Amino acid sequence: MTPTLVGRLQTRLLLMLVIGLPWTLVLATLLGIGLGAALGMVAVVTVLGLLWEAVYHALQQLRWDKDWPSLLALLAGIPEGLVAWAVLAAVGLRPGGGAVALLFGTTWLLLWLVQQGPLRVLAPGWRFHGARFLEPRPEPVRPVESPAALDELLTPTAEPEPEPEPEPEPVRAAAPRKVRTPLTLPGRRLGVALLAAAVLAGLGWSISTTVGKEHHGSARAQADRPATASTPPEAPAGSPAPRAQDAAPAPAAQQPVKWQVPSDHKAYRTWDAAQRITPYAVTIPRLQLQTLLGSVGLSPTGTIQTPAKASEAAWYDAAAAPGQTGPAVLVGSMSGRGAQHGVFAQVGQLVPGDTVVVTRTDSTSIQFIVDKVQQVPFAKFPTRQVYGMTDKPTLRLIGFSKAGKASGTNVIVYAKAVRLLQPKQAS
Amino acid sequence: MTQLTQHPPTPDEQEYDVRRTRLVSIGGGLGSFALLDRLRIGGASVDDLVVVSPHRTPDQAFAQACRNSGMGPRDRLRSDSSARIDSPWGFPGYAATEARSRKHPGPLLRSLAEPVLCQPYTPTVGLLRQTLATEAARIGWDDMLVRGEALRVFRHPDGGYVVIVRRRGKEGAKDLAIECEFVHLALGPAGPLLSPEAEEFRASARDGGRRLAHAYEPHEEVYRQLATRGGSVLVRGSGIASSRILQRIIDDKERSGRDVHIWQLFRSYHAEPTGPRRARRDAGCGFAYQAFNFPKAAFGGQLRDTTRRLSEEDRLTLVRELGATSTPYRTEWATQLRQGRAEGWYDAVAGEVTRFHDHGELVGAEIRLASGDRLRLDVDLVVDATGMDQVATEHPLVHDLVEQRLAEVNALGCLRVDERFVVAGSEEHPGAMFASGMTSRGAPLAPVDSFLGLQSAALSIAEVLVGQGLGSRLGPLRSVAQWWKWMGGRSL
Numbered sequence: 051m052t053p054t055l056v057g058r059l060q061t062r063l064l065l066m067l068v069i070g071l072p073w074t075l076v077l078a079t080l081l082g083i084g085l086g087a088a089l090g091m092v093a094v095v096t097v098l099g100l101l102w103e104a105v106y107h108a109l110q111q112l113r114w115d116k117d118w119p120s121l122l123a124l125l126a127g128i129p130e131g132l133v134a135w136a137v138l139a140a141v142g143l144r145p146g147g148g149a150v151a152l153l154f155g156t157t158w159l160l161l162w163l164v165q166q167g168p169l170r171v172l173a174p175g176w177r178f179h180g181a182r183f184l185e186p187r188p189e190p191v192r193p194v195e196s197p198a199a200l201d202e203l204l205t206p207t208a209e210p211e212p213e214p215e216p217e218p219e220p221v222r223a224a225a226p227r228k229v230r231t232p233l234t235l236p237g238r239r240l241g242v243a244l245l246a247a248a249v250l251a252g253l254g255w256s257i258s259t260t261v262g263k264e265h266h267g268s269a270r271a272q273a274d275r276p277a278t279a280s281t282p283p284e285a286p287a288g289s290p291a292p293r294a295q296d297a298a299p300a301p302a303a304q305q306p307v308k309w310q311v312p313s314d315h316k317a318y319r320t321w322d323a324a325q326r327i328t329p330y331a332v333t334i335p336r337l338q339l340q341t342l343l344g345s346v347g348l349s350p351t352g353t354i355q356t357p358a359k360a361s362e363a364a365w366y367d368a369a370a371a372p373g374q375t376g377p378a379v380l381v382g383s384m385s386g387r388g389a390q391h392g393v394f395a396q397v398g399q400l401v402p403g404d405t406v407v408v409t410r411t412d413s414t415s416i417q418f419i420v421d422k423v424q425q426v427p428f429a430k431f432p433t434r435q436v437y438g439m440t441d442k443p444t445l446r447l448i449g450f451s452k453a454g455k456a457s458g459t460n461v462i463v464y465a466k467a468v469r470l471l472q473p474k475q476a477s
Numbered sequence: 478m479t480q481l482t483q484h485p486p487t488p489d490e491q492e493y494d495v496r497r498t499r500l501v502s503i504g505g506g507l508g509s510f511a512l513l514d515r516l517r518i519g520g521a522s523v524d525d526l527v528v529v530s531p532h533r534t535p536d537q538a539f540a541q542a543c544r545n546s547g548m549g550p551r552d553r554l555r556s557d558s559s560a561r562i563d564s565p566w567g568f569p570g571y572a573a574t575e576a577r578s579r580k581h582p583g584p585l586l587r588s589l590a591e592p593v594l595c596q597p598y599t600p601t602v603g604l605l606r607q608t609l610a611t612e613a614a615r616i617g618w619d620d621m622l623v624r625g626e627a628l629r630v631f632r633h634p635d636g637g638y639v640v641i642v643r644r645r646g647k648e649g650a651k652d653l654a655i656e657c658e659f660v661h662l663a664l665g666p667a668g669p670l671l672s673p674e675a676e677e678f679r680a681s682a683r684d685g686g687r688r689l690a691h692a693y694e695p696h697e698e699v700y701r702q703l704a705t706r707g708g709s710v711l712v713r714g715s716g717i718a719s720s721r722i723l724q725r726i727i728d729d730k731e732r733s734g735r736d737v738h739i740w741q742l743f744r745s746y747h748a749e750p751t752g753p754r755r756a757r758r759d760a761g762c763g764f765a766y767q768a769f770n771f772p773k774a775a776f777g778g779q780l781r782d783t784t785r786r787l788s789e790e791d792r793l794t795l796v797r798e799l800g801a802t803s804t805p806y807r808t809e810w811a812t813q814l815r816q817g818r819a820e821g822w823y824d825a826v827a828g829e830v831t832r833f834h835d836h837g838e839l840v841g842a843e844i845r846l847a848s849g850d851r852l853r854l855d856v857d858l859v860v861d862a863t864g865m866d867q868v869a870t871e872h873p874l875v876h877d878l879v880e881q882r883l884a885e886v887n888a889l890g891c892l893r894v895d896e897r898f899v900v901a902g903s904e905e906h907p908g909a910m911f912a913s914g915m916t917s918r919g920a921p922l923a924p925v926d927s928f929l930g931l932q933s934a935a936l937s938i939a940e941v942l943v944g945q946g947l948g949s950r951l952g953p954l955r956s957v958a959q960w961w962k963w964m965g966g967r968s969l
Contacts, residue, residue: 114758114767116774121593166589167559167568171960172953174565178777178933188897188937190944191909194636194658352614407753449745 057181058103127158142368260334306403372408373416384449394449418465493654505530508663508914511935519948550603563612571600636907638878663914666865669693678833692718692862707735708857719862746827767803891918
């Protein structure tokens with residue numbers, strides 16, 4: 051901390067008022083100290099504290115950095131507590147020995163902790179203003195009155211036309227902006243009062259969260275990763291264009307496609323779901339689709355990379371592998387580019403109960419059964435639902451459309467693993 | 478580093494794509510990031526903000542400077558735990574983040590006990606970049622980014638500014654004209670600073686002067702040569718960069734066991750602590766020791782108030798004094814140097830190089846010693862750690878602004894700004910031009926080109942912009958709510 055003298059006094063007064071006082075009153079009630087005595091103690095300690103701040107300020111001048119390290123701020127409680135002890139006895143306000151130590155010690159620790167960080171959250175400017183809360187507002191700059199057409203400026207050679215040119219369509223509405231007048235003094239008082247209230251309200255909150263953070267590190271660590279990927283994998287536009295039906299008889303629209311385990315494969319209901327085996331290909335019987343899988347990772351912007359070609363599907367290698375506990379994610383384009391067609395163009399036609407088979411590089415395959423097919427607008431991509439951890443091995447197929455990044459839909463197919471298929475040994 | 482070439486726009490012949498927004502931040506490094514982060518947290522929409530940058534991510538230029546000076550992701554910076562570039566609150570600090578990820582309370586305890594019981598905690602390059610990338614994704618950096626070079630900024634006659642941008646990688650595409658009310662310049666250093674004698678040597682030497690490396694240019698081959706063949710090396714400078722170079726050379730020497738002789742040239746040799754009688758700055762082995770590039774109170778304490786109060790002339794004098802070359806005291810460096818002195822493979826020289834000679838296989842350095850004597854040193858290699866080019870007018874855009882008389886320049890060659898970081902000379906025109914970071918050296922805030930300085934500038938600028946209806950004030954309620962979002966990593 052690098053406080054100034056005024057900042058020290060302001061901080062001390064405010065913190066004693068909004069934290070020290072309520073805390074003392076609460077503890078005093080628990081300890082059975084009268085209200086008058088408690089208020090008297092707070093008053094004495096506050097006045098002493100203001101004097102101490104002057105002493106600390108003088109000591110601070112002996113430091114080249116003109117700073118007040120956290121450790122010194124904490125240890126300063128020892129002499130301050132001893133003096134408070136003596137003075138409280140002298141004015142006859144000292145309750146039992148342990149009570150004062152408890153009151154002073156806990157209050158001091160609380161105020162110190164608040165100054166180590168939570169206070170910066172309540173008043174972000176505090177640390178830049180020498181620990182002062184009250185700073186004059188900056189002078190306003192001259193506002194721009196009417197942003198006018200730019201075209202004229204950039205093409206000065208334009209012929210003057212007889213009739214006035216129509217105003218070009220502004221990109222953003224050019225309505226006169228509200229210019230806020232700086233708060234007057236009563237307003238500033240209101241601000242301080244609000245701050246005081248917020249300190250009280252936010253304190254318990256922020257402390258509980260900081261403490262909570264230490265304990266729930268893993269939960270946050272998990273939340274972190276999808277956060278970077280919170281933007282959906284790719285911006286889609288429009289629903290997948292249904293292509294002309296293939297010559298093969300189309301399966302009934304709402305009935306799941308029956309799919310038999312091939313006779314040269316053996317099926318198992320259990321397998322080692324901890325094993326991570328890279329997928330090799332995906333087969334979707336309803337769509338008569340079989341394609342090799344590439345792999346994609348995260349782009350530097352935190353979104354999933356998309357396969358290089360619209361005709362390729364890819365596995366997101368930062369999530370689970372198919373057959374491994376957790377969500378395995380396959381992405382593919384729904385809209386074609388030039389002669390290519392989007393590999394997942396028809397993925398929206400899948401219905402619950404359909405089969406998706408993913409073949410893995412160890413020649414085993416995992417059969418997934420579709421649970422749900424969802425079409426969501428880009429802005430409402432259910433990140434948690436898609437990437438969130440699952441107890442069982444699951445699969446998500448994500449179809450995206452390349453064109454138009456601002457709006458559109460993603461098609462998400464949720465499926466769960468049911469069987470592992472292994473080729474029978476050739477005899 | 479940003480390499481801009483002058484392309485004068487030709488409005489007569491060329492048409493522009495026109496775009497309107499409220500604020501354009503030119504630079505796209507950490508300075509732009511700090512401001513846009515604060516504005517986004519204040520509720521400004523991505524449509525109102527544009528950042529013009531040659532880089533894809535905000536940390537690219539910074540990362541490149543780190544790489545060039547030989548710092549890997551695990552190397553520690555010279556910065557405070559609470560000086561977070563990815564958060565205006567700085568709480569929890571880098572120390573807490575590192576403690577959590579390492580599952581070890583060490584960094585946190587160190588940050589609480591510093592600098593009384595231990596040397597200060599400093600974050601690593603990797604931690605900084607990782608948290609920055611997360612925050613950039615959170616505030617929607619990519620939605621605000623226009624990749625390209627800002628060719629020119631000029632005043633709109635009706636108020637506000639027009640920024641002409643040549644977009645990156647689009648051959649034949651039209652340039653972009655962005656009409657805006659506010660311009661923010663945070664252009665960073667112009668590049669490594671080569672002294673005239675070093676430049677002359679590079680121009681005249683047979684091998685193009687590869688034996689004279691610069692600390693902020695890739696110079697890995699220097700270390701490789703010393704580790705494989707040994708030899709003598711002259712390190713110029715006594716700042717943080719030279720400390721790192723010495724550490725690297727000595728580490729390599731211990732590992733390879735080669736015979737390496739190190740000469741270090743100090744411009745001013747600090748044998749004794751300096752400063753006022755009672756509050757002295759520590760010094761030793763010739764180095765002036767200071768935890769950060771300025772005394773801590775210059776970031777937001779008593780010295781901050783002093784620099785704000787003083788007139789520009791006095792302020793620049795004080796800033797030069799407080800920000801004079803210094804290096805943090807770290808036990809490993811000090812131990813190595815003591816050992817080097819005792820064993821005779823490290824020599825410190827106080828003076829200035831007047832000329833470099835190309836002397837066959839060797840580089841001859843003519844040194845005028847502080848005592849007035851002359852010294853001729855023949856060394857295999859020279860590493861110049863005299864710093865970055867911090868003169869903002871070296872940047873063509875700033876140069877052009879000054880030529881157009883849109884901005885004024887101070888004695889340091891940087892833009893003159895007031896305590897709101899509004900560029901002097903732009904106050905009368907409706908709208909505003911701001912500068913922060915190295916572009917605004919000599920500002921009422923001394924350490925402008927530090928993480929905390931950038932955050933401080935961002936808060937000041939945002940306060941002014943709030944008055945113009947861009948974003949809202951970070952009052953206690955909004956601040957806590959936004960901090961909560963930041964902690965949860967929730968997208969804005």
